[in-house]
Amino acid sequence: MADLRVREFGLEFANPVVVSSGPTGFGPILAETVDMRRIGAFTCKTVTRKKREGNPPPRLVDCGYGIIASIGLQNPGIEEFVRETLPSADAFGTRLIVSIAGFCLEDFAQMASLLETVHGFDILELNLSCPNVESGLMNPSEDPRCAGSIVAEVKKHFASRPVTVKLSPESLPQDTFIRSCESSGADGFTLFNAYHGARFDINTGRPFLRRTEGAYSSPALKPIVLKKIRDARHVTDRPIIATGGASTAEDILEFILAGASLVGFGLVGMIDPEALEELPLHLERCLEARGFVSLDEYCRYLRRTAEHGR
Amino acid sequence: MESVTRSESKSMALVSVGHSGKAAPGQFYMIKCGDFPVVPRPYSVFYEDLAGGTTTFLIKARGLQTSQLVEMKPGDVLKIRGPLGSPFPSLVNAVLVAGGCGFAPLHFYARQYGYSSFFLGTETYEELAFLCLFDDLKETHGDNMVTDLFMESPVDGPLIACGPSRMLRTLSETDRKDPVYVSLESRMACGTGMCLGCPAKMKDGTILLVCKDGPVFSGRDVDWEWLT
Ligand SMILES: Cc1cc2nc3c(=O)[nH]c(=O)nc-3n(C[C@H](O)[C@H](O)[C@H](O)COP(=O)(O)OP(=O)(O)OC[C@H]3O[C@@H](n4cnc5c(N)ncnc54)[C@H](O)[C@@H]3O)c2cc1C
Ligand SMILES: Cc1cc2nc3c(=O)[nH]c(=O)nc-3n(C[C@H](O)[C@H](O)[C@H](O)COP(=O)(O)O)c2cc1C
Ligand code: FES
Numbered sequence: 053m054a055d056l057r058v059r060e061f062g063l064e065f066a067n068p069v070v071v072s073s074g075p076t077g078f079g080p081i082l083a084e085t086v087d088m089r090r091i092g093a094f095t096c097k098t099v100t101r102k103k104r105e106g107n108p109p110p111r112l113v114d115c116g117y118g119i120i121a122s123i124g125l126q127n128p129g130i131e132e133f134v135r136e137t138l139p140s141a142d143a144f145g146t147r148l149i150v151s152i153a154g155f156c157l158e159d160f161a162q163m164a165s166l167l168e169t170v171h172g173f174d175i176l177e178l179n180l181s182c183p184n185v186e187s188g189l190m191n192p193s194e195d196p197r198c199a200g201s202i203v204a205e206v207k208k209h210f211a212s213r214p215v216t217v218k219l220s221p222e223s224l225p226q227d228t229f230i231r232s233c234e235s236s237g238a239d240g241f242t243l244f245n246a247y248h249g250a251r252f253d254i255n256t257g258r259p260f261l262r263r264t265e266g267a268y269s270s271p272a273l274k275p276i277v278l279k280k281i282r283d284a285r286h287v288t289d290r291p292i293i294a295t296g297g298a299s300t301a302e303d304i305l306e307f308i309l310a311g312a313s314l315v316g317f318g319l320v321g322m323i324d325p326e327a328l329e330e331l332p333l334h335l336e337r338c339l340e341a342r343g344f345v346s347l348d349e350y351c352r353y354l355r356r357t358a359e360h361g362r
Numbered sequence: 363m364e365s366v367t368r369s370e371s372k373s374m375a376l377v378s379v380g381h382s383g384k385a386a387p388g389q390f391y392m393i394k395c396g397d398f399p400v401v402p403r404p405y406s407v408f409y410e411d412l413a414g415g416t417t418t419f420l421i422k423a424r425g426l427q428t429s430q431l432v433e434m435k436p437g438d439v440l441k442i443r444g445p446l447g448s449p450f451p452s453l454v455n456a457v458l459v460a461g462g463c464g465f466a467p468l469h470f471y472a473r474q475y476g477y478s479s480f481f482l483g484t485e486t487y488e489e490l491a492f493l494c495l496f497d498d499l500k501e502t503h504g505d506n507m508v509t510d511l512f513m514e515s516p517v518d519g520p521l522i523a524c525g526p527s528r529m530l531r532t533l534s535e536t537d538r539k540d541p542v543y544v545s546l547e548s549r550m551a552c553g554t555g556m557c558l559g560c561p562a563k564m565k566d567g568t569i570l571l572v573c574k575d576g577p578v579f580s581g582r583d584v585d586w587e588w589l590t
Contacts (some may be wrong), residue, residue, distance in 0.1 A: 077556040097558075105569060108588055112549040112559040116399045116426050119551055126569065127556045192554075271400065322552045323394075323401050323443075 118270025461525020483508025
């Protein structure tokens with residue numbers, strides 16, 4: 053069997069498959085169907101300082117090639133999360149990423165301080181890109197300096213484990229955002245959250261979603277995200293969890309070739325947990341069919357070939 | 363897929379698959395056919411033949427997936443996940459009220475537990491003719507609302523209803539002493555309570571999920587203002 057292990061963020065992952073934050077919630081329901089030890093890492097749904105009810109329905113609208121979701125960060129708040137949710141996620145037996153979002157620096161500082169004292173997870177993800185909440189006091193997805201100041205504040209209070217920053221694909225210029233976060237201490241990046249999307253009812257003239265817009269997730273976005281990962285790789289050498297449009301084992305290889313260190317899967321886990329679980333197995337077969345004994349060997353070989361061919 | 367029976371103009375079909383998952387009336391499956399649309403959709407069980415090992419769904423063609431489903435042929439492959447969600451309670455002398463495809467879970471209920479009265483409203487006469495599977499069905503179609511039919515000749519007894527939200531709300535808010543159970547409709551993605559995409563708020567403020575905590579709820583507990 054091909055060796056899929058990856059070393060990033062100073063940690064070893066069993067394979068490069070990362071379940072992205074949100075579509076599969078906090079994990080216990082997914083763990084009923086999926087052997088979580090077969091996944092490289094699981095990211096918990098984003099939590100905020102206070103409990104949030106989330107948006108009124110409809111929260112979902114289908115688009116054929118994908119779906120627009122407007123959940124509005126429904127979550128129990130950081131304290132209940134740490135007390136009730138995190139202990140059960142710790143038992144998944146895979147790398148665990150905790151995701152947080154805030155409405156002001158103080159929110160981030162408080163949550164980071166609390167998480168610093170808590171065991172049972174490996175990486176902290178800062179969701180600076182949720183498209184689905186009413187505007188808060190800060191808008192880090194529009195202001196690179198604001199994004200940087202959040203990272204710096206979190207790093208002041210949270211030093212025990214790596215911090216990855218999840219950006220919006222619409223946070224432009226992308227290189228300025230990445231540099232601002234990196235110089236503020238980001239250990240890596242989760243690129244990207246979903247694009248904004250909307251759909252309208254041609255019979256009533258009204259938007260389908262109660263909040264009009266939401267996060268559009270679709271395998272059709274893959275080439276756009278691939279290109280942006282390539283661009284990001286030119287700007288940073290920190291780990292990148294490439295997220296957006298991946299759905300197959302072949303996609304993992306393609307994202308890695310574009311510059312990803314690990315690959316995030318959102319939609320797939322939500323609509324087909326079995327397919328998610330099989331990704332590492334298919335990846336092994338993909339590599340073996342091409343005559344490689346490890347993912348590492350494949351990456352080194354293809355990068356060398358690509359450089360020679362240029 | 364084992365067999366398909368279509369209505370005259372193919373606006374509705376009964377689609378049977380070679381699978382039995384010990385579903386109870388009110389439960390549903392997430393179904394995907396081929397690669398498109400990417401996200402599966404929920405369908406209530408119309409009937410499960412445990413002995414024959416088949417599960418049947420009632421499909422009304424109206425969009426990307428349902429228009430494919432009504433055209434399926436025996437041998438075509440569907441990906442199904444379920445049974446999911448909570449079933450209807452089994453009651454003595456229940457009054458059933460169905461709107462359109464809402465007939466599916468109530469048909470299963472009626473075959474399993476019986477009923478005292480069964481009301482059905484459909485959009486067209488063709489659909490009514492297709493679904494007229496019980497001799498004593500009280501039926502209406504087109505602009506005549508099934509809720510009006512029910513109000514004209516109200517019957518006592520616990521009520522079980524499935525159909526459009528407006529219909530369920532009207533029935534839940536009528537002044538009757540007996541309990542009202544409704545199967546809520548909602549857009550879904552995961553169907554198992556992970557994505558938080560299908561919320562329903564209760565009058566006490568709690569947010570529940572239609573796929574996991576429902577689709578069957580006590581109609582009097584639902585905060586209809588928030589939902590509709
Ligand atoms: C618990 C549960 C049980 C269900 N059971 C059944 C069942 O037994 N049988 C059944 O047939 N259905 C059932 N449904 C509903 C079914 O899941 C949906 O009808 C299905 O998702 C429709 O899928 P589609 O791809 O055909 O429609 P989609 O293409 O997703 O479209 C959905 C609807 O929106 C309309 N629409 C699309 N785009 C626009 C636009 N731009 N403007 C205006 N209108 C638009 C379509 O015409 C259609 O009416 C159930 C739902 C739930 C929650
Ligand atoms: C239903 C749903 C909920 C999501 N919730 C979150 C969230 O809480 N936090 C977050 O950072 N991203 C969230 N996302 C975005 C995903 O993590 C991911 O970035 C996006 O879906 C793109 O990946 P995909 O193409 O593999 O789905 C959500 C996406 C969906 C579809
Ligand atoms: S459809 Fe995902 S929670 Fe109900």
